[in-house]
Amino acid sequence: MLKRIHHVAIICSDYKLSKNFYVNILGLTVVKEVYRVERRSHKLDLSVGGLYQIELFSFENPPERPSRPESRGLRHLAFEVDDVAAAAAELNAKGVVTEEIRVDEYTGKMFTFFTDPDGLPLEIYES
Structure with missing residues (x-):
């Protein structure tokens, strides 16, 4: 369906x-x-x-989001990228603070989080 x-x-x-x-x-x-x-x-x-x-x-x-990111409902929005380190560096160069790059223990893929201007948690995840 x-x-x-x-x-x-x-x-x-x-x-x-x-x-x-x-x-x-x-x-x-x-x-x-x-x-x-x-x-x-x-x-x-x-x-x-x-x-x-x-x-x-x-x-x-609009009402504020209750908490980050463990509130009930949509947790975060993830974008796929080819190279997490390069994407994070590009975001950092534009003034966006990213968290430390981590490795998904199940997939072995790299990922990191950052926020939009309203604090919405966003993720970049290795393809």
Whole structure:
């Protein structure tokens, strides 16, 4: 029945800051951007690796996330990269702080975490 994940929706507190982060720092491609007057809300559709996958929303006064990352619900969003160390170095050069690179004890693949402007936990994981 289910074929794949269609998209992930992210609600941000500062639309301009988050748009800059996802587009200019992470390098995602803008597919479509709209402002919904009746909701006073931006909606930015972003492409990851050529596939439409992320919707970035802004809403007035969204509630904060309960905790990081062990709160109930979605734990984090992971992006696949060819080289975790190189990707982390590129993020660090752009002012994004990444955690120490770790190795998944089950797969042997490298990974690390960082956060978006709202503290949403993001991961880069070796392909």
